[in-house]
Amino acid sequence: MTALEVDKLSHSFGGLTALADVSLAVAPGERLAIIGPNGAGKTTLFNIVTGIFRPSSGRIRLFGRDVTRLPTHDRAQLGLARTFQISTLFPKLTVLDSVLLAVQGLDAARFTLHRPRTAYGHLRERAEALLADWGLADRARQVTRQLSYGEQRQVELILALAGAPKVLLLDEPTAGLSPAETASVAAMIRRFSRDTTILLIEHDMDVALDLVDRVTVLVQGRVLAEGSKDEIRGNPKVAAIYFGTDDA
């Protein structure tokens, strides 16, 4: 069974085609990079897979279940998580409060309104364990917007991990980071559970190829190439896109 299957997905904004007939399948535990130039439709693909946009046509299946019409939050309940390229963290909340929300999101008590949240000790334990596990325990009490950009990217990843997702979409997790910060975020991703299926959008080819098993190249909303890392490295069409030869 595939963890995530995207079947002939097309999407356009007004008259502008963002995705055309994109299909891809990811096996459970597999790590797939989606690379391609700006405007290739990578983030649009993530937005459709998570249900933020409805596709013009095509289907999305999560572990065999058709989720094309399912709202975003229901997909999250099925084990789909994502990070955002542009930080949409909770800027005014503390790091601990943010992670608590992420933990609460998939908990049965998420809608309770007649008991204080402090009555649910397991939420806090899980949030604190996550922060300790990923080395941000000393930041727990700080307001998120006071963290360095690199640390905010780490919080972003922790929020996505909080529900122990089965499928995780990472949208340029290292964008805008210094080489040292990029290395620490990459190390973090490498440590993610192998049970988690990962789709990674990444601009930096070296970073991407280092983290994944397989690569799909998206150009102008179409799949240009897909294959193992070596196949992609040796593919002249991909090289043309990335190194700008004339026949691109």
Add this chain to the structure above:
Amino acid sequence: MKTRVASGAAALTVLVALPAVLSSYQLSLVTKMLIFGIFAMSLDLLLGYAGLPSLGHAAYFGVAAYTVGLLALRVANNFWLDFPAGLLMAAGVSALFGLFALRTRGSYFLMITLALGQVLWGIAFGWRSLTGGDDGLPSVPRPDLSLPWALTDGIPFYYFVLMFFGLAVGALALIVSSPFGRALVGIRESERRMEVLGFDVWRYKYVAFILAGLFAGLAGNLFVYFNGFVSPSYLNILFSASALLMVILGGSGTLLGPAIGAAVIVGLENFISGYMERWVLVLGVIYVLVTLFAPSGLVGLVRERLGNSGT
């Protein structure tokens, strides 16, 4: 947390002791402050917690006040019938309006809540045979609860209102600290993030909208008993806007800030109206001053001075 409990207990003691030191006129002013405090806190659940700026919150206050007034005058002055009916109508109307309003965000939400509120104002104003038009409903009686103290007297009525104020504060404190309330704050900060984390954002906002309507209805119920009179001006935009100002002045997103804001506005209105007629102008000036110098409200200002940061 301990200091909060201590200061809460202190405030409660003062409120309970007030009738001993205040004149009956002053006590009725405090009664009004408590009622408007409930109203402002109910709006804060939307504005301060869920991040929904409603400019039509008077609708639920007014609907409840008219419901209780009409039932008490035309059907029966029975507390156990009229009071729950007022709450039910407020919750019902907010459940209906919420379906429309929550399809929008930001300034559109502001406009549609305003428009929906004005519809009710129009009905109250125009349907003279039912509502008395702009003359309103005069001489709404206070209920007889067969207690040893008659609610027509100032002091028993003050305690009657204080009890509901305490209940409202307790209930709202529980709601905002519950998983539901914490999720509202998350929604205020980032709706899309909350969706992705598995929260059915619409459902949270809808329930918050109805709860806010319900507590506004509680305030409306108490107000019509307090005032003995309700007119369309308790349904119109100016009243909704003053409620917003109470919340912002006190500190939106804090539980008691809006109640403090309500007390200040009610007190100022009472004081200034004695000297001039341009009360609305003063309201506007207060709004500008708060926005410029205390954007997080009086509670925020005090917190900054004390150097402790709250969320």
